Amino acid sequence: MSRLLSRRFTRRLLSNLVSAVLLVLFSVHARADEISIWNFNDSDLATDHGSGTLNSNFNPANILFAAGSTNNARLGDPAGQALSLQGGTSNANNGRSITINVSTVGFANIIVSFATQGTSTGFNSNQFQYSLDGTTFIDFGSPYAPATAFGSVPIVFTLSSVPGLNDNPNAAFRIVFNGATSSTGTNRIDNIVVEGSSETIPEPATAVLLLTGLTSLYGIKRRRPGTARWRSPI
Ligand SMILES: [Ca+2]
Ligand SMILES: [Ca+2]
Numbered sequence: 001m002s003r004l005l006s007r008r009f010t011r012r013l014l015s016n017l018v019s020a021v022l023l024v025l026f027s028v029h030a031r032a033d034e035i036s037i038w039n040f041n042d043s044d045l046a047t048d049h050g051s052g053t054l055n056s057n058f059n060p061a062n063i064l065f066a067a068g069s070t071n072n073a074r075l076g077d078p079a080g081q082a083l084s085l086q087g088g089t090s091n092a093n094n095g096r097s098i099t100i101n102v103s104t105v106g107f108a109n110i111i112v113s114f115a116t117q118g119t120s121t122g123f124n125s126n127q128f129q130y131s132l133d134g135t136t137f138i139d140f141g142s143p144y145a146p147a148t149a150f151g152s153v154p155i156v157f158t159l160s161s162v163p164g165l166n167d168n169p170n171a172a173f174r175i176v177f178n179g180a181t182s183s184t185g186t187n188r189i190d191n192i193v194v195e196g197s198s199e200t201i202p203e204p205a206t207a208v209l210l211l212t213g214l215t216s217l218y219g220i221k222r223r224r225p226g227t228a229r230w231r232s233p234i
Helices: 002-030 204-222
Strands: 033-038 053-056 063-067 081-086 097-101 108-118 127-131 137-139 155-158 172-176 186-197
Touching: 063 186, 097 186
Parallel strands: none
Antiparallel strands: 033 186, 053 097, 063 081, 081 186, 097 172, 108 155, 108 186, 127 137, 127 172
16 A cells, blocks of 8 residues: 555656646746836936946937837836937938847847837838847848837837847847938837846757656656566656
8 A cells, every 4th residue: 555655656746847847948938038128207218127228319409208108118117208209400310210239148039129109200111220249230120110109019029030139248229210201200119128038948958858867767666676667657
């Protein structure tokens, strides 16, 4: 009777251990962490969560702040204010940009997202770019045109196809604005989020070794004296 109970206990223990390993393997792939967030609620370009910088070569007179949104807000941030960029005199800001520098050291599968809206004479052809060295910028995706209201769906650029952005101290992102047709035409931007997977993902070989070790231990436990055949734990 006690041997039967011991066998059942061992089987349950090994089953739980295998389940725990599988849970860990799946969970490390599912989680993403914010690296840096700009909510513009304090009406400046300084980051509001995490570390990173945001700069612009717009005419400073055309870098304003106006009512924001909870679209893409994180960590309970209220709508507050949003960045509001104007076309400027003679639409001088067409072709100008905002640039974000964020170290992604310790992170992979980088995603950049934000909420935006634009007026009818504001920028309507905006190109997202990334940089691996902070100097050379590369177009990513097609130019986007903001909707007329923030709505509830953010603009999202998933950069997992650019492994050079993983674990990169010089990672940078840029939006180049174009298409404004009046000096007071605007785009508002709120809740810029740079995020990535922060966990160390186990190598597949490591996972296989771990599972093999567990099942082997159980096989040894169940092997009877004089019996060479390995018995499945399942
Ligand atoms: Ca805001
Ligand atoms: Ca700020």
